[in-house]
Amino acid sequence: MTPVAPDLTIRTAGDADWPAIGLIGATGFGIWRPEERVQVWRSMMPPDSAVVACDGDEVVGVALFMDLQLTVPGGAVLPMAGVSFVAVLPTHRRRGALTAMFTELHRRMGDYPVAGLEASEAEIYGRFGYGPATVWERQSVERERARFRPEVPDPGGVRVVRPAEHRAQLESIYERWRLHTPGGLHTPERLWDEILTDRPESRAGGSAFFCLLHPDGFVMYRVHTGERKDRAEVTKLAAVTPQAYAALWRALLGLDLVATIEIETHPGALLPYLLTDARLVRVTGVEDGLWLRMLDIPAVLQARTYGADLSVVLDISDGVLGGGGRFALQVRDGRARCEPTDAPADVHTDLSVLGSLYLGTHRASTFAAANRLRADPGVIRALDAAFVSDVPAQLGYGF
Ligand SMILES: CC(C)(COP(=O)(O)OP(=O)(O)OC[C@H]1O[C@@H](n2cnc3c(N)ncnc32)[C@H](O)[C@@H]1OP(=O)(O)O)[C@@H](O)C(=O)NCCC(=O)NCCS
Incomplete structure (x- = not known):
């Protein structure tokens, strides 16, 4: 095991540490997160749930957890310590800072029965007892040639809406979806505020959100233009019934000027089974999603x-x-x-x-x-x- 360098100390992060934490996070991930986004994450943290590693007075590493609620098979919900913002400055790598911060962070998890995280790299967290528990399957759908099989229902009921004007319906459908789906997480109000603010710096070059709304499901997506052909990137599809799922995909596949539709979903998703040509749904990537450690x-x-x-x-x-x-x-x-x-x-x-x-x-x-x-x-x-x-x-x- 990596010994902790004797010049590193671990302590609770205070308010005054956040500028340094922001710099460590941006350096580690190569992304400057909007300050408002950081404030939302901070609002989801219990007291004393962030630790920093220090070299003298300099803050050189950070790890924290948020208070999340995880749905498990059968629909029960467990409090989950959601580990995030884990980074060590490149000047202080491989000196045991992560190991020391993790030892302290997990001691602070108290009564949480389970901890979860998303991993930037697959080799970091197995040693700490975390295992990948969900899989993201990235699919690219060749929309122009896609046709539904004759036996697939065409229930309709989908409206094109501005998402911020239908927040209550989106929240209530998402809530039904997450309580039904293992791996689902409760979304606090401040996070909904942040999602629906739809900051330009969160759009990755795409349009503002478009939204398709059905009584039992919704889709949010962005359109990327300026490429050879337009591409729609689904950021969230939450369907509580197979009818809603089919209705929403019929609407998505009706986007005439969009050549491909991309989505991250779970393996075994229904769409290929609905189409006359299942090969039009290509799997373009597979990656671990949520990692779990039982406490x-x-x-x-x-x-x-x-x-x-x-x-x-x-x-x-x-x-x-x-x-x-x-x-x-x-x-x-x-x-x-x-x-x-x-x-x-x-x-x-x-x-x-x-x-x-x-x-x-x-x-x-x-x-x-x-x-x-x-x-x-x-x-x-x-x-x-x-x-x-x-x-x-x-x-x-x-x-
Ligand atoms: C990942 C990161 C936090 C590791 O911090 P660190 O202080 O260098 O880690 P430690 O010195 O405590 O290393 C602990 C062990 O994990 C291993 N390890 C650490 N990072 C690793 C990586 N990226 N890949 C493979 N092994 C890694 C170390 O080799 C060491 O193994 P050993 O005990 O067998 O010697 C740091 O490299 C970093 O900030 N990376 C960029 C941001 C990032 O990816 N954060 C994770 C977000 S999920």
């Missing part, structure tokens, strides 16, 4: 519902931060009981793998084949059957 393993495992009965003892290792342990997990009729035990274990794996299984996106059998989970074949089959999720997991929003 209270029994509470988290008991919160979700399961697809099949299960009776196992899990032996969970957690190298750097020292969580993990041995737990008896019993599932009957979809509900789990989980408690610490000394009984011999049937399943040996590490906490990051358990995080990856939790929302049903990844399978135990895949980790077993990769030698990252050890259990008898019958137990692996039982884990696969139990940890499925009827609703595919999808991260509510980036944080």
Whole structure:
């Protein structure tokens, strides 16, 4: 493990540290975030939830968490410590600043049962017990040739609206969507304010938001012109019913002057199944989304519902931060009981793998084949059957 350089100290970030934190974040990510956006994130942080690493008086690293609410399979909602703004100045890399800040930050998470983050790079967070739990699949739809299959419903009901004028409907549909979707996150009012302010610097060269609204779903998108052909980039599609999903895609595919429509969705999304030519929906990228670390393993495992009965003892290792342990997990009729035990274990794996299984996106059998989970074949089959999720997991929003 990287030793912490003796000249680095870790302490709580105070108000006076925020200019330095802004500079470290901008340097780390190569983006100057608008001050208003930073203020929104700050409004979502509990007290003392930001730590800084200092070299003498100079602030050289930062890590913090926000108070988020995560939907899990079955619709329960868990308080989640949403880790964000993690960066160390290039002058102080690989001296243990991240490890020291993370050790302190996780000590401060108190009663949060679970922590989550999005990773800039895939090699950083596994050592801290985080595992990728949702997947973003980037799709590009060749709109001009796309036709719906005859049996696909054409329910209509979509209106073209200005999003800020329909905030109450957008909020209420999003709320239904996030409570139904594992990985969904509650959106606080200040974050809605920020989204609907639609700052030009957040548009990545695209237009202001366009919005398609249905009683059970909405789409927000931007159009990128000035390229060879226009391209629409969907920033949010929230559909609570398959009818709303089909109606919204019919409206999107009616954008005559747009050649391609791009969207980030979950693997197995419905659109290719609706079209006469499924190949017009090309997968152009796949990336991990939300990463999860269980802080209270029994509470988290008991919160979700399961697809099949299960009776196992899990032996969970957690190298750097020292969580993990041995737990008896019993599932009957979809509900789990989980408690610490000394009984011999049937399943040996590490906490990051358990995080990856939790929302049903990844399978135990895949980790077993990769030698990252050890259990008898019958137990692996039982884990696969139990940890499925009827609703595919999808991260509510980036944080
Ligand atoms: C990622 C970052 C915060 C790491 O900070 P750091 O202080 O250099 O990390 P540490 O010295 O504590 O390293 C801890 C361990 O993680 C490893 N590690 C750190 N960053 C890594 C990376 N980007 N890729 C692979 N391994 C990495 C180190 O090699 C070290 O491993 P070891 O214990 O086996 O020696 C820093 O490089 C950074 O600010 N990057 C740019 C911004 C960014 O990507 N932030 C993360 C946002 S999600």
